[in-house]
Amino acid sequence: MSNGYAVHQDNFRSWFMDKLLMGMSWPEYLKTLITPFNVIAAIVLSVGLPLIAVRFVQGLASVTHASNDYPWGILLGWGLFSGVPLSATGFVMATAYYIFGFKRYHSLVRLGVLTGFLGYLFAVIYLLTDLGRPWRIYYPMMVGFGTASVLFLVAWHVATYLTVQLLEFSPAILEWLKAQRVRKWAMMITIGMTIAGIILSTLHQSALGAMFLLAPGKMHPLWYSQYLPVFFLSSSIYAALAMVIVVSTLSARFLRDKTDGNFLGNLDNLTIGLGTGASVGIYVYFALKVIGVAHDDNWSLLNTGYGHWFLVEMLVFVLLPGLILSLGVKKRSSAIVRIGAFFAVFGIIVNRINVSTVAFNWNLQDHLHHIIPPWKETAIVLAIAMLHILIFRWILNRMPVLREHPDYRSSH
């Protein structure tokens, strides 16, 4: 008996070292953790995590500005409204690859799905931090059905889509765990899951914009439009393409040893291809926004303070990244495309913060003073974002995402 137990324990130890410590022993593994980036991460977390604890013990008032006029701050403006469009990567890449047949992009599909899955997971974590009673998160599904609410739709869709994305990513987890039979099942549902992803994503990406439709009197007219759902959906598509460029660039730079030749060899070409798509997406979105201004005949508002900021958003944070992307594509320069992609991602964040924060209650006194986030809320946001990066890295280090698992190389 004791012998059997020892064998079992030995198996577990080798499994643990292989899977979790990446084949190293504890001392070796711990030594690899001491890097400049990890030191910064430790500092960010040591400030932010205790503040999250304070928030749950003493209430939202202890860390946010707790305003009755500004019920949503940067936790949602950044975490939910910016996080979700930047996580459209899963749905966009899976659709391009499985439904439209962009087969050359194979090496980026898993990365896109993982980016999407973690993005949604963390959007929910930001939301749970901001909700007054997060332990009631399941209420829209089980207790009360506010079916006339756009947020009801968002709640259902984000929950469902999180599950869908976990299933979409599961082959990578199962390859890592060497669970071959289950993996086969997981592969069979790919197309169904991809189409489910399209349905859920088109609806909730646009729903995030539709949420603001209820507040026409409070939104600045340049950002309020009956086209808000279309704006949010169409910008999420180029956001996703740009985000895949960003994430793949960072992975190739900082996790080069976890990639394979297939990933690195194709990356520059694929980046240019994604850049083409993103630039087209930007031009479509830009045109839609112009239509929005024209539809409400808001031209005269452009020459006001808020109008100038609107023009900065449209020209500097939307059109300019598009032009940089086009230039990169024209010159076949993946470096220029990457600059455009980082810029475009930043522009998406600017837009979502503008809609959810800058344009909301713009006509209240001292508005711009009120929307400056308190440092504690900012520290919490930074800590959650850091956790996001660390978990992302943890997975990329272990699971076959940036590379193909040798056992399944020809199985696509």
Next chain:
Amino acid sequence: MKINQTEPVGKDEGDGEKAPDNAPVPEQGMNRRAFLGTVAAISGVAAVGTAGSARASEDFSGWPNSYGLLTDLTACVGCRSCEKACNEANNLPKPALPFDDASVFDQKRRPDAHAYTVVNRYENPKDKNTPIYRKVQCNHCKEPACASACPIHAYSKTPEGAVKYNPDLCFGCRYCMIACPFSVPAYDYESALEPRIVKCTMCYDARVKHGKVTACAEACPTGAITFGKRDELIKIARARIEKEPGKYVDHIFGEHEAGGTNWMYISGVPFEQLDFPTNVPNKPPIELTKGFLSSVPLVFTIWPALFGMCYAALKHRDEADNDKPAQKKEESK
């Protein structure tokens, strides 16, 4: 002028507590459902009417016989009796400054976690010596934006006119605060375990349900707040404006704003000078999201077929491409 109102205006003989239910409106079933908007909005299909109601208009004109309040801003003297009565009737915490302390008027206040209603002071452009006072509280919209926003149905509109909030169904997303065109709901941010929305209840459970007048209307010594049937209040407001057109601006705020509210106002100066939101559309806010929500079932129905076809086309092309070399070989034979 009526002092210390105790009976609702327009209260029918003997209708007591159940007044609104007696209303003989044939299309009520249809209207109520359309109003609740639940099925209609999520499925995007207007509630299917029964045979008797199939020809009913889809416009909801509010609960018949519902109660409301009319604030006559020309009569308010800023005594804050309503604030005091509200505070006591709802067992709210005592404020830092007593209710007869006029220094609170030095800055504009809003309803918050400790006060369902506040009175603000404004300079009177007609006469600098008699300032104007404005009472702020929930306007109890006929089709409330807060209820349209809530994903858990924590809000309900009672037939008596009050918009009720149920903290047991609230997870604290605060979307209702975003949606309210009058910025009324406040949040109890201080509480870690039981934070909730705080807003005027129209004294529903303790008073209005039993046919009694709200605490603020009862306490008002100048008759600035009149409680009664909404339809009657509109008539009263119109009559006052007609009688003294020089005294009032010709507008009842709340008759049409945001689809109509059960709490309405008449004023001697334009409403925008008293910080009333005058850019609120007249259609009920739920109309603004109906179009979007109606697209939801279409996407669920059409997308699988559309994208399934894209996938089928792709597969077909792949197979056709794979067949080609074989065909060519056969041809060359």
